[in-house]
Amino acid sequence: xxxxxxIYRPIEAEVLDVITETPTIKTIRxxxxxxMTFETGEFMEITIPGVGEAPFTPSSNPESTDIMEVSVMxxxxxxxxxxxxxxxxxxxxxxxxxxGYPVDDFEGKEVLVVGGGCGFAPLRSLMYxxxxxxxxxxKLYFRGGCKTPQELVYQDETAKWAERDDxxxxxxxxxxxEKWKGNVGVVTTILDGIEMDHPTAIAxxxxxxxxxxxxxxxxLEMGFKENNIxxxxxxxxxxxxxxxxxxxxxxxxACKDGPVFTYDKIKxxxxxxx
Amino acid sequence: MAYITSKNFERFxxxxxxxxxxxxxxxxxxxxxxKRLDADFGDILVGEVRAFEPVKAFFTRxxxxxxxxxxxxxxxxxxxxxxxxxxxxxxxxxxxxQDHVFKNHDYADPFYIKNREENLIISADCTCAIETCxxxxxxxxxxxxxxxxxxxxxxxxxxxxxxGSKKGKAVIEKYSSLFQETNERFIPRRxxxxxxxxxxxxxxxxxxxxxxxxxxxxxxxxxxxxxxWEEEAETCVECGACTVICPTCHCFFLYDQKDEKKMARxxxxxxxxxxxxxxxxxxxxxxxxxxxxxxxxxxxxxxFFPKVADVYACTGCGRCISACPAKIDIRKVLKRLxxxxxxx
Numbered sequence: 195x196x197x198x199x200x201i202y203r204p205i206e207a208e209v210l211d212v213i214t215e216t217p218t219i220k221t222i223r224x225x226x227x228x229x230m231t232f233e234t235g236e237f238m239e240i241t242i243p244g245v246g247e248a249p250f251t252p253s254s255n256p257e258s259t260d261i262m263e264v265s266v267m268x269x270x271x272x273x274x275x276x277x278x279x280x281x282x283x284x285x286x287x288x289x290x291x292x293x294g295y296p297v298d299d300f301e302g303k304e305v306l307v308v309g310g311g312c313g314f315a316p317l318r319s320l321m322y323x324x325x326x327x328x329x330x331x332x333k334l335y336f337r338g339g340c341k342t343p344q345e346l347v348y349q350d351e352t353a354k355w356a357e358r359d360d361x362x363x364x365x366x367x368x369x370x371x372e373k374w375k376g377n378v379g380v381v382t383t384i385l386d387g388i389e390m391d392h393p394t395a396i397a398x399x400x401x402x403x404x405x406x407x408x409x410x411x412x413x414l415e416m417g418f419k420e421n422n423i424x425x426x427x428x429x430x431x432x433x434x435x436x437x438x439x440x441x442x443x444x445x446x447x448a449c450k451d452g453p454v455f456t457y458d459k460i461k462x463x464x465x466x467x468x
Numbered sequence: 469m470a471y472i473t474s475k476n477f478e479r480f481x482x483x484x485x486x487x488x489x490x491x492x493x494x495x496x497x498x499x500x501x502x503k504r505l506d507a508d509f510g511d512i513l514v515g516e517v518r519a520f521e522p523v524k525a526f527f528t529r530x531x532x533x534x535x536x537x538x539x540x541x542x543x544x545x546x547x548x549x550x551x552x553x554x555x556x557x558x559x560x561x562x563x564x565x566q567d568h569v570f571k572n573h574d575y576a577d578p579f580y581i582k583n584r585e586e587n588l589i590i591s592a593d594c595t596c597a598i599e600t601c602x603x604x605x606x607x608x609x610x611x612x613x614x615x616x617x618x619x620x621x622x623x624x625x626x627x628x629x630x631x632g633s634k635k636g637k638a639v640i641e642k643y644s645s646l647f648q649e650t651n652e653r654f655i656p657r658r659x660x661x662x663x664x665x666x667x668x669x670x671x672x673x674x675x676x677x678x679x680x681x682x683x684x685x686x687x688x689x690x691x692x693x694x695x696x697w698e699e700e701a702e703t704c705v706e707c708g709a710c711t712v713i714c715p716t717c718h719c720f721f722l723y724d725q726k727d728e729k730k731m732a733r734x735x736x737x738x739x740x741x742x743x744x745x746x747x748x749x750x751x752x753x754x755x756x757x758x759x760x761x762x763x764x765x766x767x768x769x770x771x772f773f774p775k776v777a778d779v780y781a782c783t784g785c786g787r788c789i790s791a792c793p794a795k796i797d798i799r800k801v802l803k804r805l806x807x808x809x810x811x812x
Contacts, residue, residue, distance in 0.1 A: 198542075198576050198577075198578035198581055198582075199540075200534070200540060200542050200578055201575045201576075201577065202534040202535045202722065202733055202735070203534075203535040203538065203539070203540060203733070204538060204731075204733075205538065206538040241724065241731070243724070243728055243731040244724060244725065244726055244727050244729070244730075244731065245724060245726075245728075246723060246724045247722065247724065247733075248749060267750075269749045269750045269751075270749040270750075272749070273749060286538060402750075403752060428748055428750075428752070429746070429748065430745075430746050430747060430748050432721070432722050433720070433722055435574075435575035435577075436569075437569055437570060437575070437577055437718070437720070438719055438720045438721070438722060438735075438738070439718065439719030439720070439738070439740065439768075440719070440738075440745060440746060441746075442772065444772075445772060445775045445776055450574075450575075464692065465754040465755065
């Protein structure tokens with residue numbers, strides 16, 4: 195009889211470091227005890243032993259195959275425990291799962307990346323991949339938004355991104371504080387004035403559902419083709435392999451067929467932004 | 469085709485007990501329930517209609533361990549497989565959906581695959597219909613035509629046997645001394661019973677005005693914004709019985725044992741009718757209202773599966789009708805969806 199792998203079993207991993215990014219987001223650096231690699235946009239199920247499992251898209255560089263990172267917002271049972279992790283703790287990792295960004299197809303084109311809140315995490319991994327292939331893209335834009343300056347992740351790193359020649363970078367906050375010198379307003383307000391090569395230009399959007407909805411409407415208005423808008427759909431992905439049923443979107447499962455979908459694939463389904 | 473007497477059939481099951489955990493329906497009151505046979509092999513009910521429990525329970529257990537810590541092994545892989553007796557045609561159709569989910573993707577489910585490869589399905593013709601039977605409307609005959617290892621048709625004090633797989637053939641050959649050649653006269657008698665049951669199901673379908681699957685195309689989309697969902701969900705108590713009892717429903721909930729010293733992962737059947745089913749960690753719920761979840765249940769059965777697997781995920785077994793404490797009747801919902809009417 196053909197031996198089938200146990201698709202529900204996590205691989206043991208050691209926590210190497212825990213970085214506090216914002217009051218609600220921490221980045222966990224970990225090293226799986228068995229070799230695993232991922233393509234940017236694919237996700238992992240992270241297990242806290244005795245508590246449970248939750249899906250996260252790595253925020254680290256896909257080039258680093260022995261050590262990886264996930265950035266986690268504290269929102270529930272599993273993420274509360276992730277925020278209590280310390281160096282040396284044991285976690286489990288299952289993956290990579292799903293379908294990532296087809297970065298090969300983006301080469302030679304203009305790419306606009308739009309991120310909101312904790313949607314920065316998977317996008318950081320994508321930006322690393324773009325930087326790994328620097329020069330292969332016609333133009334790169336990053337537009338990010340979050341509620342307040344305190345909630346802006348990877349601030350030291352994005353300060354360096356702002357200085358790169360191969361990237362046009364801008365962030366905005368919904369509500370500023372005294373120190374904030376940048377743009378104030380939702381992320382769609384900093385998309386104005388971007389001229390791109392349609393119909394080939396690519397847009398990648400990741401963030402809370404409401405932000406994705408408005409960003410998609412704006413991108414369509416700007417002239418992006420529906421099949422060039424890549425969206426990360428947030429659904430209740432549990433088994434990660436298209437079996438448990440929870441993350442269905444129309445005729446797809448977010449875990450198996452996504453979580454990244456182009457807008458044309460899902461636009462006719464119900465309940466996509468909820 | 470072969471024939472086996474009831475007496476020899478008992479001996480056959482007794483022999484199977486060495487290699488299998490043998491389960492067969494027994495009657496309790498008006499219902500039929502699966503029972504593990506290990507001593508008394510006589511007190512079983514091969515015919516009549518489907519058992520209370522769906523046969524999927526022998527392939528994805530209601531609750532099972534799927535990972536033992538970080539070990540790569542498959543838990544309980546050494547357990548004896550099941551021989552399931554008296555499986556009805558409606559349950560066999562359920563495998564079309566279960567197979568699609570658990571076998572046909574890039575990630576094969578090792579638990580299901582093992583059970584599908586090793587379990588022995590000894591199906592049987594229905595010898596009557598009960599009030600909730602409507603299999604014919606879903607293209608299912610009340611006698612198995614495919615998907616079994618061995619099929620039994622009750623004749624006199626014995627069974628007419630048909631093999632449907634190599635596995636079934638091998639088992640019969642192994643115990644060949646228990647079987648005899650078929651008497652040709654048995655076939656018309658088998659067909660007479662089959663015809664009688666077909667007529668009973670046809671009568672049910674007519675009385676309940678159940679539409680045929682040939683006219684199901686587009687019924688969800690055209691009624692997506694209809695009041696049908698709210699009206700039909702009015703009495704629902706969100707118990708999830710309709711989904712756990714369904715031979716096609718496959719959803720499960722993956723959870724870890726609450727013990728930080730030893731990691732163990734389990735799955736239990738889950739139901740899309742339960743409020744938190746699609747809720748994400750941030751609290752967003754695409755189907756916060758009960759009627760939206762009822763609509764989703766029908767959407768999955770009558771829109772998703774025909775699109776992805778070319779099959780309606782209903783077998784006409786009627787279990788959800790008898791299990792529902794709120795008397796939600798899938799036949800009536802289908803009738804309304806086909807008619808597209810707003811009134812109950």
